Amino acid sequence: MIPETRRWNEPHRLVLMAIAIAIVLFAAYNMRWDWLPRYSGKLVSGVGTTLWLLFLTSVLGFLLAVPLGLAQAAGPVWLSAPARAFCTVIRGTPLLLQLWLLYYGLGSLFAYWPEIRQSWAWPYLRSAWPYGVLALTMSFAGYEGEVMRGAFAGVPKGELEAARAYGMSPWTSFRRIWLPRAIHRALPTLAGETVLQLKATPLVATITVVDVYAIISRVRQDTYLTYEPLLLLALIYMLLTGVLVLAFRWLEAKVPVKGG
Amino acid sequence: MFDWIAGLAAWELLALEPPGWGGVLLKGLAVSLQVAVGGYLLGFLIGVGGATGKLYGGPILRDLLDVYTTLVRAVPELVLILLLYYAGTDALNQIMILFGAERVDISGLAAGIFVIGVVQGAYQTEVLRGAFKAVPHGETEAARAYGMSPLQVLRRITLPGMLPHAVPGLSNLWLIATKDTALLAVVGVAELTLVTRQAGGTTKSYFLFFCAAGLLYLMVTLLSNVVIRRIERYARRGMPAVR
Numbered sequence: 001m002i003p004e005t006r007r008w009n010e011p012h013r014l015v016l017m018a019i020a021i022a023i024v025l026f027a028a029y030n031m032r033w034d035w036l037p038r039y040s041g042k043l044v045s046g047v048g049t050t051l052w053l054l055f056l057t058s059v060l061g062f063l064l065a066v067p068l069g070l071a072q073a074a075g076p077v078w079l080s081a082p083a084r085a086f087c088t089v090i091r092g093t094p095l096l097l098q099l100w101l102l103y104y105g106l107g108s109l110f111a112y113w114p115e116i117r118q119s120w121a122w123p124y125l126r127s128a129w130p131y132g133v134l135a136l137t138m139s140f141a142g143y144e145g146e147v148m149r150g151a152f153a154g155v156p157k158g159e160l161e162a163a164r165a166y167g168m169s170p171w172t173s174f175r176r177i178w179l180p181r182a183i184h185r186a187l188p189t190l191a192g193e194t195v196l197q198l199k200a201t202p203l204v205a206t207i208t209v210v211d212v213y214a215i216i217s218r219v220r221q222d223t224y225l226t227y228e229p230l231l232l233l234a235l236i237y238m239l240l241t242g243v244l245v246l247a248f249r250w251l252e253a254k255v256p257v258k259g260g
Numbered sequence: 261m262f263d264w265i266a267g268l269a270a271w272e273l274l275a276l277e278p279p280g281w282g283g284v285l286l287k288g289l290a291v292s293l294q295v296a297v298g299g300y301l302l303g304f305l306i307g308v309g310g311a312t313g314k315l316y317g318g319p320i321l322r323d324l325l326d327v328y329t330t331l332v333r334a335v336p337e338l339v340l341i342l343l344l345y346y347a348g349t350d351a352l353n354q355i356m357i358l359f360g361a362e363r364v365d366i367s368g369l370a371a372g373i374f375v376i377g378v379v380q381g382a383y384q385t386e387v388l389r390g391a392f393k394a395v396p397h398g399e400t401e402a403a404r405a406y407g408m409s410p411l412q413v414l415r416r417i418t419l420p421g422m423l424p425h426a427v428p429g430l431s432n433l434w435l436i437a438t439k440d441t442a443l444l445a446v447v448g449v450a451e452l453t454l455v456t457r458q459a460g461g462t463t464k465s466y467f468l469f470f471c472a473a474g475l476l477y478l479m480v481t482l483l484s485n486v487v488i489r490r491i492e493r494y495a496r497r498g499m500p501a502v503r
Contacts, residue, residue: 012320088482092478093474095442096443096445097442100466101470101471104460104466105466108464108466199335213339226346233339234331237336238331
């Protein structure tokens, strides 16, 4: 097998980079970018919405994934069966369908209920944001719950027995040993799941949440351009993915791996 | 107040004959499955080529393949589908005009297969590359030392050796392919998710139809899992059990 020693300044790479730069310059000069200044403010706020959505749903989803994983790994059957069913359904159907089921389906059901229509919650339930957050949170919880199940089950029995032998109550040993060890084991998958979650966020634009994808869609409608806005959008998501990957690499370097 | 329960249980809307929408949903499911199978197979071809290129190709080819897999995996599928859908149909029309032919209308089905195939190709390249590399070097060397031709080495050693490493990743990608077809609803391909929304919009029974479509997707996943488990057992025969 060919050894994987590669440097950035090998001759063929310099040529490839020159070609790439030429393509970018060609695109910059020959395509239409005059709409960019008009929409730059909206684009920034759209990116902000996307990132906020990503952060919120990942954190909420992870908080939900811990009990889901625990119920499947160690719960009695009346807890583990529903948890397993939840993960199977979430992982077995497309996110777009779940999103539309919640927004159109649940939204139209709520409309039948006069009690809900007259309550304080109605203005929120009529907007798209809660449904987008709910769908993305459940999706993250479903996928990560499966990971946490494996992580909880994979913590060596001896460590838990040692905790009991030291006289820790079940709750203390869970808090001090089981949960931290399980999270530690699940950490490497977290980066990948978060990138997948970032790539799932543009779906909420189909239910009128105004994220960066929705802004670009509006640019396409206003200017009748096909490629320029989409290429910019792809570039934005590539940058966000890159930053996310680097951030997680930094985070993983901070977490001690001794004995892991 | 209890109108919604009546709306929820309007089972006659799911009838297969035209006043009901069951037949339309099943037709949508058929389109989804066609796109998934076609895209998956196209992705497999790209994946085999890509993995071979990444392992045995020259430096330029390897770098270009790295760019391909990195770009596709860093951009949301939804954005890729839009880009490739427009770019693909545009490029094909340009080529047709270049050769003096008429503009063609590309069917949503073919465009969908192309798009899913390109996306799947990037992921399958990585899975297959990893599986290739998991076959111990000594085994292929031993086979060569016994005088096997490269094709025999591939058939007798490399393929059976890589299969158990490739099956989990590839089966995961199949499940992703079936679910990614739903994204084609955004570009107007009449697959299951889009026809479900149309059915819901016409009858106002969104909840009923989305639940029905969800069950159909779930059945595809569960049936796939049964088949996958069988393939996995075959691929891992003679190896110690995991889990």
